[in-house]
Structures are given as structure tokens and as C-alpha cells.
Amino acid sequence: MEAKKVVIPVAGWGTRSLPATKNIPKEMLPIYKKPAVQHVVEEAIEADLTNVVFVTNQQKRILEDHFDYNLALEAVLRRTNKEYLLREVRQVAEMANIISVRQKEQLGLGHAVLCAREVVSKEPFAVMVGDDLMFSRRPAIKQLLEAAKTEHMSVVGVVEVSRESVSNYGIIQGEEISPGLYRIRNVYEKPRVEDAPSRLAIVGRYVLTPEIFEHLETLEPGHNLEYQLSDALQSMARNKRLLAVKLEGQRYDIGNWVDYLSANIHFALQDDELKSDLLKNLEEFLPRR
Secondary structure, X not given: OOOOEEEEEOOOOOXXXXXXXXXXXXXXXXXXXXXXXXXXXXXXXXXXXXXXXXEEOOOOHHHHHHOOOOHHHHHHHHHOOOHHHHHHHXXXXXXXXXEEEEOOOOOOHHHHHHXXXXXXXOOOEEEXXXXXXXXXXXXXXXXXXXXXXXXXXXXXXXXXXXHHHHHHOEEEEEEEEEOOEEEEEEEEEOOOHHHOOOOEEEEXXXXXXXXXXXXXXOOOOOHHHOOOHHXXXXXXXXXXXXXXXXXXXXXXXXXXXXXXXXHHHHHHOOOHHHHHHHHHHHXXXXXXX
């Protein structure tokens, strides 16, 4: 079982990030020198997923444009001898084969994945949520691809969250069948703290078989008339056809302002030219002991 395409749903309104996202897609908010979605696409490419399917809407053309050539800008850079910047912007345009699918109504993550059905056809595929950033030595999506290839089954990524946070996530119930690999028995969508069977939360990384579409087609709309991917995953879990990998690395949810700002600092501190001055500025914000 080997996935060749990655589906990245980007049609949402980004209301958690307002007013910053009033006219800018949240996926285009910068994380240090790159928009958030570029970090997601680069993770996919590191895992050899070079066919990128954006599930988008009519307001999100800027995402597609970011991964295209900007000939006017390139002419300016060439004329001003800024060859290093020219190479950088052209590299963005050449890094992936971008395919766009319209989600004409924003009816939830499950509906967004279903919109990509004709493009992914009858092959396994990855799903990466455009506002979830994962940083690790091994790309998070690659960790799932390896498990899916070995086990011949759909796999979701999970991380351990605080007890107080379980009500914000889909939480899995299952047993660990090998280190970091779980067979899922149930998926609980945003359970109450006292009802949560674990603290293992599903985050925005999935490798799915085409079987998922059969489950998505039969879903009933839930809260806000949305079709949730977690409901389809629960259906697969009941059929003993779903695994989870506990992901290595650091996760940032860019819809959360603390995570968004932390991700920017994380990346900026990797830049040796900025690190020293940035640390000095950060120290000024901290209370003196």
C-alpha cells in the first residue's frame, strides 16, 4: 500500500484567527519566512508526496498562486541582481504538482476529503490539515506512510494532549500492538474530560485507503450540519480497519495564537543570523528575577 497523492483541505474560513484572516487565508499566515501551508507542502515532499491536491474555495486562489511562477516579480529580482531570491521564489513554484478541487460549500473535514474522491481515484492517499504543523527528524506524514505500507491499513496520527484539552479533539480508544502503534476500537469526538478513554488525540495527519469514501458517503450531518471525518474513522474502527501512530516531534496548531507565535519563534531560533538578537529581545519580555 503506497500513497502517491496528498490531500490538503484549505477551504475553511479561519475564524479562530480573525481579524488577521479577514482577507488572508490562515494557511498563508507567515511562520517565519514562509506561509504555513508551504511548511505543510514541504513535509509532504520530504515524504515523496509531490502530487498535492488542495481542496479549496473561490476565495483561496492566493494559495495556488503562491506555488506558481510570478513572472513580474522574477523580472524585478533579475534586473536588480537578486539571484538568490530569484532562485528561492522559483523553487517554491517548482516544488510540487498542484491540483485544485473546489469545495463549493464548507461542510466539514469529511466533506472536504470526499470532494477529492475523483482525483485520488482508487489509490491510497494522505491527508494533511493545512493549519497543523509538525516538526520532527522524520516527517510526521512519513511516519504514517511507513506504518500504512507495512500494515496495509488506514492510519491516523495521534499525539498525547493534556487532560484538560481532550474535549477539543477526537480521542482514540484502543490497544498498543507495538511501540507507538495502536489498533483503534473507537473514536470519541470531543468527549468530556470524565468520558475520555485516553489522552491520545487525532491531529491533522492521515493515510487513508479508498474505503474511507464508502463511510463518508453514508454519514449524516452533525453539529453545524457538517460531515466529520472522525465519524467515518469511527465506522472504520468498528470494522477493525484503523490504526494510529503516536507521532514523534513537535506540533503547532496555527489556529491557536500561542502555538502560532511559538512556531514563529521556533523557526527564527534556527537562523544563526537572528538567534542572538532574538534571544536578547525575548529576554526583555521576561520578568526579571
